[in-house]
Amino acid sequence: MKEESEKWVRAGIVLGKDPNAEVRCPECNSAILEVEDIPLGDDSSKVERYLSCPACKACNVLRMARQERRGNP
Numbered sequence: 727m728k729e730e731s732e733k734w735v736r737a738g739i740v741l742g743k744d745p746n747a748e749v750r751c752p753e754c755n756s757a758i759l760e761v762e763d764i765p766l767g768d769d770s771s772k773v774e775r776y777l778s779c780p781a782c783k784a785c786n787v788l789r790m791a792r793q794e795r796r797g798n799p
C-alpha cells in the first residue's frame with residue numbers, strides 16, 4: 727500500500743468519527759481537508775462522506791452509516 731493510501735485511510739478514520747476534525751491533505755500536506763456528507767438516494771441510513779482538499783483538489787470518499795446530530799436538526 728502506498729504511503730498516501732495509508733494517510734487517506736487514517737484521515738477517513740479520524741473524519742469518520744469527527745467530521746470537524748482538522749486533518750491535513752495526504753497528497754499535498756498544505757491544507758485542511760473539507761468534509762461534505764451526501765446522503766445515498768435509496769438508503770437514508772447511509773451517507774457518502776466526501777473528503778476534499780481545497781489546495782490540490784485531491785479527494786476521497788467514505789461510505790458510512792448516517793450519524794444523528796443531536797441539537798442540530
Ligand SMILES: [Zn+2]
Pocket residue numbers: 751752753754755756757779780781782783784
Ligand atoms: Zn491537497
